[in-house]
Amino acid sequence: MSKAKKTDNQPAAESAASQQTAPSSEPAEQQEQQTQPLSREEELEQAAKVAAQQMMEALKASQSAMQKATEAETKAAQVQDQLLRLQAEFDNYRKRTTAERDGAREDGFADALKLMLPVLDNLERAIASGEADSAITQGVKMVYQQMLDTFGKKGLTEIDALGQKFDPHLHAAVMQEPCEDESKHDTIAEVMQKGYTYKDRVLRYSAVKVYM
Helix, strand or coil, X not given: CHHHHHHHHHHXXXXXXXXXXXXXXXXXXXXXXXXCCCCHHHHHHHHHHHHHHHHHHHHHXXXXXXXXXXXXXXXXXXXXXXXXXXHHHHHHHHHHHHHHHHHHHHHHHHHHHHHHHHHHHHHHHHHHHCCCCCHHHHHHHHHHHHHXXXXXXXXXXXXXCCCXXXXXXXXXXXXXXXXXXXXXXXXXXXXXECCEEECCEEEECEEEEEEC
């Protein structure tokens, strides 16, 4: 009885064993499909996709570089503008300080010349009251002329007044003299005290007598 049962179950066991040992055909088919070479159209399509992706990446990189370049150019322009403004401010400051320094120097020299005008007046009086041929008068004349020459090189100029039309910007009328000749009206008849200018400024107005 037991031997007969073994005989009946043997085909089923062999069938099960054959199912376990026999390799499956499905993985082999999938492997064959994976290793199968691509067609020409598929290769071109895949290459086109790769090229398109690379172009997009390159375009993004180019746009980013252009944006950075634009920002850098803007910053450079701003820096240049600031430098130009600083340079202009410095130039204005230098010109202003130079003008102030020159003005202060001119004011100081003008004040010094103005203090010397009474000395010139006294030398003129000494020459006028002295004997023309005396050695003292000749010496005073030399000193007077030397002072005029020296101050003249620095910009001191005597105001031309005698016989000129009265100019309130240069002359100060201290006396008036009637005159019947109308052509002489407002003409300077006599210089009471000489006036002087230093460059473009009046150090002392000429004190004059004017025909009326």
